[in-house]
Amino acid sequence: MKNEAEIRIVPLTTEHLSAVMKIERAVFRDAWTTTAFLELLGFSDKCWAVFAGEELAGYLVTQWVLDEVHILNLAVAPSTQRRGVATQLMNFLLSLSRRRGMRDLFLEVRVSNLAAISLYEGLGFHELAVRPRYYPDGENARLMHLHLPDRAAGEPSRTNGHKTGELQG
Numbered sequence: 001m002k003n004e005a006e007i008r009i010v011p012l013t014t015e016h017l018s019a020v021m022k023i024e025r026a027v028f029r030d031a032w033t034t035t036a037f038l039e040l041l042g043f044s045d046k047c048w049a050v051f052a053g054e055e056l057a058g059y060l061v062t063q064w065v066l067d068e069v070h071i072l073n074l075a076v077a078p079s080t081q082r083r084g085v086a087t088q089l090m091n092f093l094l095s096l097s098r099r100r101g102m103r104d105l106f107l108e109v110r111v112s113n114l115a116a117i118s119l120y121e122g123l124g125f126h127e128l129a130v131r132p133r134y135y136p137d138g139e140n141a142r143l144m145h146l147h148l149p150d151r152a153a154g155e156p157s158r159t160n161g162h163k164t165g166e167l168q169g
């Protein structure tokens with residue numbers, strides 16, 4: 001059985017930024033700058049830090065527009081990867097989105113990022129389109145989408161079996 005990390009999700013604030021930047025630079029070749037994070041934190045309160053014990057294990061940055069959730073950044077520290085952290089964080093987002101009446105989630109991912117694509121597909125996302133040369137190095141992006149069913153209409157919800165926390169947000 002997978003050694004799933006025990007996590008704690010809190011709103012992302014500027015005090016997390018130096019630890020965030022360490023992860024960001026370790027996992028992305030086109031890492032966001034501190035300024036980019038600061039700008040986003042200035043207008044989005046839908047950004048979360050995730051802790052495993054005392055250590056910052058990852059973060060999730062989203063923007064909510066009408067009933068759409070746009071996932072702008074998601075990363076897990078290399079030392080904590082493959083322990084269900086991203087799945088728990090995404091299930092937290094899906095649960096919160098449902099409770100707040102959001103209907104659609106969107107994200108872009110590099111076509112070569114098979115780990116992330118597998119994560120998103122496991123949560124029910126599917127490819128909506130390919131955005132040619134979306135990244136600065138010319139790589140294409142997959143635009144991925146998840147429609148949240150209207151529970152009142154009786155449509156079944158879908159997760160990949162990991163626990164879904166009703167956490168703050």
Ligand SMILES: CC(C)(COP(=O)(O)OP(=O)(O)OC[C@H]1O[C@@H](n2cnc3c(N)ncnc32)[C@H](O)[C@@H]1OP(=O)(O)O)[C@@H](O)C(=O)NCCC(=O)NCCS
Binds near residue numbers: 080113116
């Ligand atoms: C993608 C990423 C966020 C996944 O985080 P994680 O906490 O390791 O993911 P989880 O442990 O919840 O894994 C969930 C599923 O994702 C897929 N997955 C995750 N890492 C994988 C890998 N290295 N190879 C293949 N599949 C992988 C698997 O389907 C996995 O399910 P399984 O472990 O039951 O097989 C992490 O690898 C990361 O930070 N990568 C660099 C940044 C990035 O690519 N962010 C996404 C940008 S769109």
